Amino acid sequence: MIKVYFEMGLIYSDILRALAQYHQTVISERHLKRILKGMGLSRRKDYSDINDVIRFVEHQLNESGKQHGYRWMAQKCKVSGLKSTQEEVRIILRMLDPAGTQQRKGRRLLRRSYISKGPNFLWHFDSYDKLKRFGFCINGCVDGFSRYIVWLNCYITSSNPRVVGSYFMEAISSLGGCPLVIRGDLGTENVFVRLFQRYLRRNDNDNRAGEKSYLEGPSTANQRIEYMWNFLRRECTDFWICLFRDIEAAGDFDGGFLDVGLLQYCFMHLVQRDLDAILETWNSHRIRQVHNSRSPSGRPLILYSLPGLYGTHDYICQVSDADVELCKQECTFRQPLPCDADVFEMCSCIMNENDLDYPTSTDEALDLYRTLRRASQIFLTN
Template sequence: MEYIKHYFEEGHSYAVIVDMLATYHDIKMSLRSLKTHLKDAGMYRRNNYSPINDVRNAIRAELHGPGQLFGYRTMWLALLQKHKLRVKRDDVMRLLQELNPQGTELRTRRRFVRRTYHSMGPNYLWHVDGYDKLKPFGFGISGCIDGFSRRVLWLTCGHTNNDPAVIAHNYTSCVQRLGVAPMRLRTDCGTENGTMAAIQCSLRHNHTDYYAGSRSHMYGTSMSNQRIESWWSSFRKARAQFWIELFGDLRNEGHFNGSNEHQFLLQFCFQNVLQD
């Protein structure tokens, strides 16, 4: 009965409770038997509701954090599991309309609120990333973009884009060509970026601003590296998709098997074209 009560209080449906009892506890029970056990224990879905003021206060507490993003179904589940409050979903919907009208309106429109990108100016933040969509065919692409102007600072194509020496060379060549290092450098957590990150921190070691030294480089996920990811999307639509489909057709027709020999052959035939 302890398991039944636990799953019931978590808000699972009767069918799900029956399945979880059988899967995790080896307790075979029919839906009708479950309802009988719940009735004998005085556990019902449609009575013993919590005071509405307690529910309102709990919703207010949730709206001060991530709960401001919740729809009424998620909020109902949070009230049940986190606050141990029993309430009708319709009441949760009404209270959300009362306490969070702006969020309710945004969800009604199914509107996605995008984060705003901020940059202090040119060379404040460089975004570096590798493009791997052509990597199975032997073409590793590395790129860097200035977050303020969206200027492409380098875009190289070679046999690899995960060699730390190659990435560091791209960075140092760019810094030497422009005569300036960025205030901040953003990359993903790949090991290929380690040498470049160390060079960036060394170049900014003697500076006196907040982002001097180790703070001049930041790691993050590739998906959140939004400036370069946005450019990769445009790059694929305008350029890369043609080569992805061309090389994919060669593979599907049996003319490319992914071996080093075939990759070197493609590089020999198309390297200059891809560089252009």
């Protein structure tokens, strides 16, 4: 467990507290260091080759990673198995992307005061529509206490309440319970989440049960998820917005049904791959202490998984399997097809006829999109 906690990024004092609280094992910090040394575990030794780090950063700068600051890039290196210091990554970014570094220096964010009692006390969820006109509909949910991302999904729609409801029920099934309260905006796409939450909490007897277990209000007041969208724009989606606008400016996208379907076919898995990377990296990064904030600092994954280290507990509400299955029957779950079925069949035929491979990078996806767009016009004409 010491190795597990160390690799999760806990500092010495947090490891000692976790051992004492969850494993009834009390040792000194000196002894902990001896154990770590005996296992060859150190954060200040065995750094990755600097050339490997440079190559990784270069690759990221060719994708949506060009939006990252040095702290986020350093954390992404760590998640990818590269061991480097923030200072090394800062210098590499300054050398490889001086314009982007200068641009990020001026950005500031003023935060309102916020408090949540513990993990699963309050979830914030919403849809992100900046890529919607290109056919990519993103929906996400954040735990208010830990800032842990519960889900971050991209699909062909975020307007269908049964699809948004399926995201909620997938999370409920995975966690084995629902949050004490969930907050969304007044959009019709949230209807089923509201119904499911109130139904699952109908028989509880706390002061947040039943109707009070779902809060709704304007998106601008949904602080946690709005910050996440702001962060997502900086670190990821601005890259895709610029890319798709460039395609449109070049005359290769008209906003019609076919072009939207082709974009989805070529890029949906890449956008979702980026979102998965954001989720994994965000949940393992360290949130710095803010002096005028009542929210705890630390890593979202640790804050969410080990609330006892922060003097609180998990507020998850247990639900029955029968209730979960009944709610799932009303959901429309994401299909494996990245676009409309007819567009997918046409694209598959064109790719088979021309012996084309499915793209694994942005450049490959862009080439494939243009190839399919030309070929589809011939295909439909014939």
